[in-house]
Amino acid sequence: MTIEQNKNRRPAASGCAIHCHDCSMGTLCIPFTLNADELDQLDDIIERKKPIQKGEQIFKSGDPLKSLFAIRSGTIKSYTITEQGDEQITGFHLAGDVIGFDGIHAQLHQSFAQALETSMVCEIPFNILDELSGTMPKLRQQIMRLMSNEIMSDQEMILLLSKKNAEERLAAFISNLANRFGNRGFSPKEFRLTMTRGDIGNYLGLTVETISRLLGRFQKSGLIEVKGKYITIVDHQELNLLAGNSRIAR
Structure with a gap:
């Protein structure tokens, strides 16, 4: 689906929707460093859904990668299931964090994401975001920064568990x-x-x-x-x- 097709299919935003220009988490999220015009283009592709209730899953391991999710409020935990069937938590994500990067390599999510409390997320269709980032160097750089931060976090967690x-x-x-x-x-x-x-x-x-x-x-x-x-x-x-x-x- 192209950017233009996405614009045509999106329903009107609800009266309570918070857009990128007004979001207090913008400096931590994908919109950081974008100018006003770029921000408008990004805002056009974002889908803002109803609140996610405690215990509700945003995506599951094995789900096709369709979107990344920027957390507007609340807390999300990510986890995997071991071969023995046990849950292993891999992260706690707060407002301003973006989740779903685990699905990029295989185009399938490798983990589960579940709300720990009532949360709000912005759903960002990945294919359209990828297309948009090809025309916006600052957007591409910010996505790379967010992915780099996730890699650093994983490395630091390995250090924490192995040395502390x-x-x-x-x-x-x-x-x-x-x-x-x-x-x-x-x-x-x-x-x-x-x-x-x-x-x-x-x-x-x-x-x-x-x-x-x-x-x-x-x-x-x-x-x-x-x-x-x-x-x-x-x-x-x-x-x-x-x-x-x-x-x-x-």
């Missing part, structure tokens, strides 16, 4: 989550964990019991305060030192 102990892993996770919230204009000091402790443990290669024990230890040490799902960072500097300054973007 349990305390360092959890400290790095909390510290980087705080930084990611800060980059999005939210409080880097106080935030709610949208993922369960089981999810965190799965992602970090730790048990739920270990996660709970370490959160209690961090609280006793004056690094953080924990109230249910809410985290308050009391001493970010010491938390960073414990983390060893690891940077996992996802």
